[in-house]
Amino acid sequence: LCSAGLKALPTWLCQQTRAGMQSGKSSSASLLAKPRGGAFRLADPHTYPGCVVLWQPDSPENILKGREVHFYVNVSKVNEVKAELNKSTIRYKVLMADIQGLVEKQTVNDTVSPRSSASYYEQYHSLNEIYSLMEEISARHPDLLQKIYIGSSYEKRPLYVLKLSNREKTPKNAIWIDCGIHAREWIAPAFCLWFLGHNRMWRKSRSRHGSKDCIGTDMNRNFDAGWCGRGASPDECREIYCGPYPESEPEVKAVANFVKQHRDRIKAYITMHSYSQMVLFPYSYTRNRSKDHDELLLVAKKVAEAIRTSSRSRYLHGPGAQTIYLAPGGSDDWAYDLGIKYSFTFELRDKGTYGFLLPPNLIKPTCSEALTGVKIIALHVIDNI
Ligand code: ARG
Ligand code: ZN
Numbered sequence: 001l002c003s004a005g006l007k008a009l010p011t012w013l014c015q016q017t018r019a020g021m022q023s024g025k026s027s028s029a030s031l032l033a034k035p036r037g038g039a040f041r042l043a044d045p046h047t048y049p050g051c052v053v054l055w056q057p058d059s060p061e062n063i064l065k066g067r068e069v070h071f072y073v074n075v076s077k078v079n080e081v082k083a084e085l086n087k088s089t090i091r092y093k094v095l096m097a098d099i100q101g102l103v104e105k106q107t108v109n110d111t112v113s114p115r116s117s118a119s120y121y122e123q124y125h126s127l128n129e130i131y132s133l134m135e136e137i138s139a140r141h142p143d144l145l146q147k148i149y150i151g152s153s154y155e156k157r158p159l160y161v162l163k164l165s166n167r168e169k170t171p172k173n174a175i176w177i178d179c180g181i182h183a184r185e186w187i188a189p190a191f192c193l194w195f196l197g198h199n200r201m202w203r204k205s206r207s208r209h210g211s212k213d214c215i216g217t218d219m220n221r222n223f224d225a226g227w228c229g230r231g232a233s234p235d236e237c238r239e240i241y242c243g244p245y246p247e248s249e250p251e252v253k254a255v256a257n258f259v260k261q262h263r264d265r266i267k268a269y270i271t272m273h274s275y276s277q278m279v280l281f282p283y284s285y286t287r288n289r290s291k292d293h294d295e296l297l298l299v300a301k302k303v304a305e306a307i308r309t310s311s312r313s314r315y316l317h318g319p320g321a322q323t324i325y326l327a328p329g330g331s332d333d334w335a336y337d338l339g340i341k342y343s344f345t346f347e348l349r350d351k352g353t354y355g356f357l358l359p360p361n362l363i364k365p366t367c368s369e370a371l372t373g374v375k376i377i378a379l380h381v382i383d384n385i
Contacts, residue, residue, distance in 0.1 A: 226285025231326030284320030285328035
């Protein structure tokens, strides 16, 4: 709605007086036309459906020529308000037709929305939920977080400061952040929760190479097997960053050293990932078949079938590059090229219902079907060495 430089507000745009005040007096009366008969006086459209509530600017004094004005109005008065706007030749458009619907959609049931869920920080939470989150995380990370009581609200609800610091008990310098001084601005407290959120979706190692902003190397792209070809990236910021050189990561180096040291005794190499329910074998760095393709395909097929029979879960099987994607520098390909023929990657449950956030009650069935698969591989190895 573009205000045409209104000298006085139309009568239907009621002044937001002190909450609950019935009197026609207002602190900015000079700007306002006198409300007719007092019917449109109060700001709460739930209680007084005739009233419009300013969203922007925050008060009528701040309505400026050439700037938009946003307000909301009870559905019962929409036509009346539109008529008034037309009469005053004020251009307008309806930004949101169903506020109630939006409010309801945005209010999650905190008892069914777990804190570990990926979308937790993309939802609005109740004050009680926020209290118990603060309690839980400060108890869980006493080295990083301290919950400090600083008083209580007018309605006697406790006020807490969460102090974030890395062990250091009395840091010299600090930054204060508060969120939600204004109650209706829900995105503000959502930011404070977001700010606290630990990244449950981290994939890579924690190393620092060239970039100062981007941390970590994809350790399943850092093995010396078709290193950093298609399906990996030399960009430190990518999730599939291959590292500056093969085995640059101490974790990869340590595994590679150990496996190399015992290469003639290790008959099978099995690496567990999630999710998507697959049994993969080399290669992933090339679409070419390995020289043991037929045998590995047979074993992988037996694994998938055994899992299917025992737990009714469906696992796909095949060479990595064909079955999921080209992904060079993986441990399975590296082990295979080292001479460990029976090299497999398991992509465990699920297929995306929970993805990386597989609920604890699915640990048992998932592990038991994986064990079924591992046994098939072990039996095959025993029969073939
Ligand atoms: N999810 C795994 C990854 O992308 C799949 C690994 C398959 N094997 C491989 N060598 N890339 O790392
Ligand atoms: Zn993985």
